[in-house]
Amino acid sequence: MPGPLRRLLVKPELGALVGAVVVFAFFAVQSETFRSPRGIANWLDPASTLGIMAVAVALLMIGGHFDLSAGVMVGTTALTVGIVATELRQNLWVAIGVALLLALAIGFLNGWLVTRTGLPSFIITLATFLMLQGLNLGLTKLFTGTVTVGGIDDVPGYGAAEWVFASRVSVFGAEVRVAVLWWLLFTALATWVLLRTRFGNWVFATGGDDVAARNVGVPARRTTIALFMTTAAAAWFVGTTLAVRLTSVQANTGIGQELIYIVAAVIGGCLLTGGFGSAIGASLGALIFGMTQLGIPYLRWDADWFYFFLGAMLLLAVLANRLVRRYAEAARR
Amino acid sequence: MTTRPAAVPSRNEPGNAAPLLELRDVGKDYGTVIALDGISATVRAGEVTCVLGDNGAGKSTLIKVLSGVHRADRGQVLLDGRPVAFGSPREALDAGIATVFQDLAMIPLMAIWRNFFLGAEPTKGRGPFRRFDSARAKDVTRRELAAMGIDIRDPDQPVGTLSGGERQSVAIARAVHFGARVLILDEPTSALGVKQAGVVLRYVAQARDRGVGVVLITHNPHHAYPVGDRFLVLNRGRSLGEFGKSDIDRDELTRLMAGGAELEALAHELERPAD
Numbered sequence: 001m002p003g004p005l006r007r008l009l010v011k012p013e014l015g016a017l018v019g020a021v022v023v024f025a026f027f028a029v030q031s032e033t034f035r036s037p038r039g040i041a042n043w044l045d046p047a048s049t050l051g052i053m054a055v056a057v058a059l060l061m062i063g064g065h066f067d068l069s070a071g072v073m074v075g076t077t078a079l080t081v082g083i084v085a086t087e088l089r090q091n092l093w094v095a096i097g098v099a100l101l102l103a104l105a106i107g108f109l110n111g112w113l114v115t116r117t118g119l120p121s122f123i124i125t126l127a128t129f130l131m132l133q134g135l136n137l138g139l140t141k142l143f144t145g146t147v148t149v150g151g152i153d154d155v156p157g158y159g160a161a162e163w164v165f166a167s168r169v170s171v172f173g174a175e176v177r178v179a180v181l182w183w184l185l186f187t188a189l190a191t192w193v194l195l196r197t198r199f200g201n202w203v204f205a206t207g208g209d210d211v212a213a214r215n216v217g218v219p220a221r222r223t224t225i226a227l228f229m230t231t232a233a234a235a236w237f238v239g240t241t242l243a244v245r246l247t248s249v250q251a252n253t254g255i256g257q258e259l260i261y262i263v264a265a266v267i268g269g270c271l272l273t274g275g276f277g278s279a280i281g282a283s284l285g286a287l288i289f290g291m292t293q294l295g296i297p298y299l300r301w302d303a304d305w306f307y308f309f310l311g312a313m314l315l316l317a318v319l320a321n322r323l324v325r326r327y328a329e330a331a332r333r
Numbered sequence: 334m335t336t337r338p339a340a341v342p343s344r345n346e347p348g349n350a351a352p353l354l355e356l357r358d359v360g361k362d363y364g365t366v367i368a369l370d371g372i373s374a375t376v377r378a379g380e381v382t383c384v385l386g387d388n389g390a391g392k393s394t395l396i397k398v399l400s401g402v403h404r405a406d407r408g409q410v411l412l413d414g415r416p417v418a419f420g421s422p423r424e425a426l427d428a429g430i431a432t433v434f435q436d437l438a439m440i441p442l443m444a445i446w447r448n449f450f451l452g453a454e455p456t457k458g459r460g461p462f463r464r465f466d467s468a469r470a471k472d473v474t475r476r477e478l479a480a481m482g483i484d485i486r487d488p489d490q491p492v493g494t495l496s497g498g499e500r501q502s503v504a505i506a507r508a509v510h511f512g513a514r515v516l517i518l519d520e521p522t523s524a525l526g527v528k529q530a531g532v533v534l535r536y537v538a539q540a541r542d543r544g545v546g547v548v549l550i551t552h553n554p555h556h557a558y559p560v561g562d563r564f565l566v567l568n569r570g571r572s573l574g575e576f577g578k579s580d581i582d583r584d585e586l587t588r589l590m591a592g593g594a595e596l597e598a599l600a601h602e603l604e605r606p607a608d
Binding site: 192195196197198200201202204205208209212213215216217218271275276 | 422434438440454456465
């Protein structure tokens with residue numbers, strides 16, 4: 001293979017970029033709504049909240065770990081915002097601050113347990129996932145007597161919070177939700193951190209081979225804990241966005257989403273074994289998810305096809321990623 | 334001292350200067366097992382000291398003592414003539430003793446320049462804008478590798494795509510760049526073919542010529558002899574002697590290493606019956 005082509009092939013996000021272009025073309029050709037500014041704004045919305053999580057999950061996966069509690073943590077933080085604001089009668093910003101501290105504490109605990117015990121993060125965060133699922137339901141019932149927290153828009157501070165988390169911005173005549181802008185910002189920030197900072201170098205190294213990384217002085221343990229806390233902070237951001245946007249939160253919010261985040265990150269080129277991947281790729285994975293989720297109903301197909309499609313994309317992605325890894329690891333002789 | 338005095342004239346400095354690194358009657362036990370006993374050796378700047386021995390001779394234990402993984406239980410380790418005891422590999426590294434282990438501490442999926450500076454990334458900018466100075470890292474990597482005579486087409490390629498010899502060479506260049514005065518190489522040629530081993534030995538000589546004191550650990554006298562200035566032969570944790578190059582020839586070194594008489598007996602045994 002000639003040099004430039006080789007170099008392009010080891011870009012983790014290449015597969016997702018090709019996939020996103022193909023998926024866009026597929027739906028855009030057949031549906032006028034899909035390619036209109038309003039349609040685009042519509043499918044960017046599910047892509048954005050998923051994308052914010054996928055970017056954080058991708059960083060964690062590059063660092064060599066999974067977080068199965070990421071989905072339910074969105075629910076935990078959204079419920080915390082709701083309960084602290086409406087039941088404990090605090091200013092909404094206080095509630096949002098409390099939720100952030102809680103999320104960071106959970107993320108720290110995940111990371112601390114993983115680095116401390118050396119157990120697979122898969123099993124540690126599965127435990128966190130189950131515990132949080134129980135707490136979400138139990139505490140919500142305890143406080144409200146139902147499985148919903150509502151009336152978040154009646155709390156002082158809602159106006160400013162709505163502006164930050166749930167406003168709309170007019171772009172090319174379409175109303176785009178502000179979450180889309182946050183998503184772009186976080187993707188850019190994560191890419192910069194990953195490729196242009198020392199911490200980013202440590203993330204790749206910790207995920208690639210944590211023993212070797214530690215031998216040359218990389219603080220692998222701190223890096224891992226920071227990554228779990230980043231994922232938790234992303235869950236807080238998305239949870240707060242949902243709470244402010246919907247003004248009421250169901251106790252089962254976020255459950256099942258953790259696998260979708262991982263799917264987006266893998267479609268974006270993250271290796272399941274760590275040490276390789278990209279934040280832009282994960283965002284493209286989320287974009288493919290959003291386009292398909294809304295593109296299928298636009299074509300008046302049955303929504304059931306969506307999951308088949310998602311599975312096929314995932315399979316294609318892992319096969320492509322396997323080739324990349326083989327290339328990168330095969331010693332030239 | 335159980336060894337002959339090593340009176341090898343040094344290439345770069347007068348013979349009476351204190352050696353860079355010196356071992357005096359060093360011993361190390363693992364519980365009741367004596368892993369090393371009565372080991373004496375010298376490492377001088379701009380010279381290669383080879384440590385030879387068969388499997389189980391105590392080579393790995395010696396490396397661990399030198400690189401700060403273990404402390405010696407007996408005897409002294411002297412750096413620039415002063416006794417030292419390293420508590421961790423980091424301390425040894427800070428004192429200028431770098432060890433290139435067999436697994437190399439490199440991440441196969443990461444680019445060469447990222448590996449080169451891993452754990453010691455140069456930065457620019459301040460506060461939240463402090464960032465990895467990747468332009469400088471790439472530049473220095475290319476320059477340092479070139480200075481060692483290593484021709485890397487593209488510092489962006491993952492280390493995993495390099496051959497075993499090239500990887501060793503990058504690890505050596507990295508240690509030299511980060512100010513290693515003593516470079517300990519753990520079996521750098523053991524997994525390599527003849528040609529690749531030659532490439533690595535050439536870089537060992539390069540490091541030596543740049544004034545680094547090299548400790549080359551190997552079980553292959555054919556690799557050690559051409560590049561070595563002095564030879565420490567180990568057998569079951571004990572020293573069979575430290576020799577200057579003029580004191581010993583290659584055949585004798587091989588014979589000594591393999592247990593001398595034992596090998597001759599084996600050769601005899603395996604010989605075809607005369608026709």
